[in-house]
Amino acid sequence: MVALWVRAQPEDRELMLVQIGESLGQRKHLANAIVRGVTLPLLSLLPLAAVLAWLALVRGFKPVEALQQRIRFRAPEDLSPIDEDEVLKELVPLVQAINGLLERHRELNQVQRQFLADAAHQLKTPLAGLRTQAELAARALRAGELDAQELERSFAQIALSTERATAMVNQLLALARAEGAPMAREPIDLAELAREVTQDFVPQALQKRIDLGFEGPARSGLLVPGQRWQLQELLKNLVDNALRYTPVGGEVTVRIREDLYGQVLVLQVEDSGPGIPAEAREQVFQPFYRQLGTGVEGSGLGLTIAGQIAERHGARIELSDARERRGADTPPGALFTLRLPALPVPAAGAPPEPASAPADPRAARAAAADADAAPGGSTGRSAAA
Secondary structure, three states: OEEEEEOOOOOOOOOEEEEEOOOHHHHHHHHHHHHHHHHHHHHHHHHHHHHHHHHHHHHHHHHHHHHHHHHHOOOOOOOOOOOHHHOOHHHHHHHHHHHHHHHHHHHHHHHHHHHHHHHHHHHHHHHHHHHHHHHHHHHHHHHOOOOHHHHHHHHHHHHHHHHHHHHHHHHHHHHHHHHHOOOOOEEEEHHHHHHHHHHHOHHHHHHOOOEEEEEOOOOOOOEEEEOHHHHHHHHHHHHHHHHHHOOOOOEEEEEEEEEOOOOEEEEEEEEOOOOOOHHHOOHHHOOOOOOOOOOOOOOOOHHHHHHHHHHHOOOOOEEEEOHHHHOOOOOOOEEEEEEEEOOOOOOOOOOOOOOOOOOOHHHHHHHHHHHHHOOOOOOOEEEOO
16 A cells, blocks of 8 residues: 655645555465566476586587596506697696696606616626525535635625625615605604714724714704604715715714704715715716725615605705815815704703804814713714724
C-alpha cells in the first residue's frame, strides 16, 4: 500500500489522500513468472553447455595426453630433449622445464658412468698386484723354490695390495655416503672436533716424524650447524692429505679461527709440503686426480670427498700457497681454508674475542708445551707431535 496527500488545485486548502494498493498474491505470481521465464531456458541450455564443455576439454587436453604418452613410453636410457615445435605454445614452458630436468639427469649419468669407470680402473691395479703376488708365491711354492724370507715378502706385498684396495673401497663408500646422506643439521663444536681429529693422527705423524699441531681458541662453545660425521670425514681427509705430501721433518697445522665480522668460523689445514701449482688447484678436487712426480700413493678421492661435504654445508674449500703466510724462504706448502657459518654464542658465555694465531708455529708449539706443563695453564694451541 502506498499513500500520498495531494492538492487538487494549487490554491485549494484541502488535501486529498491518494492510495494505491496491490495484493501479495499478485506480487508472488509476478515473481514466479519472472523466475520461470529465466530459469526454464537456462535449464534447457544446461545439457547443451555441459556437452560443449566436455568436448572442449577433451579437445584441449589431447596435446597434453599426447605429451604424456610420449614421455611414458620413452626408453629409460633416452634422455634426449623433447621437440618444442611439436607441442602447443601454452605447453612450451612445461616442455622446457622437462628438457632441463632431462639434461641434468643426462649430465649426472655421464658423471656416474665416468666415476664407475675410473673406480674400476683404480681398483684393478691393487687387485691385479694381489693376484700376481699370490700366483707367483703359489708357483714358487709348488716348485720348492720359496724360502721363508721370500714367502714373507710375498705376504707383505699381498697385505699391501689388500690394504690399498680396502682404502680405495672405504673412500668410495665415504664418497657415496656423503653424496646420498640426508642433511640433518645439529650444533657442532668445531674446535673440539678439530682437536679430536688432530689427536687421532698423532701416531701417523710420529711415524713420519712430522710436527703435527693444533691452533685454536682455548674456550669451547664455537658452534657451527652441520653433520658431525661429515665434518669429521672432511677434516680427516684434509689432514691425511697433508701428512701424505709433507716430507719427513715437516710441519702440519690444524687451525681454528673466529671471524667475528663475517660471523663465520675458519678451519685451516696447513702443511710444509711441495705445494700445489695454481693451475692444478681446481683439478685436485676431481675424483682420482693425483699430482704426478710426487711419489705419494693414494686413491685420489680424499679431496673430492672433502669438497663435496663442504658444498653440502654451504661452503667451499679454498686452496692457496702456505708460503705466503710463513715466508718466502720456506717450502711452498698448501693451505686449505674452509669458512663455516657460526651459530650465536650462548648468552651465559663470555664475549667472544678474535683468536690470534702466533706467527711462528714452532714458537706456538713451545708456548703450548710450557702452558701445558704449568699448573692450571691453558693455551689456544696444543702440540700434537
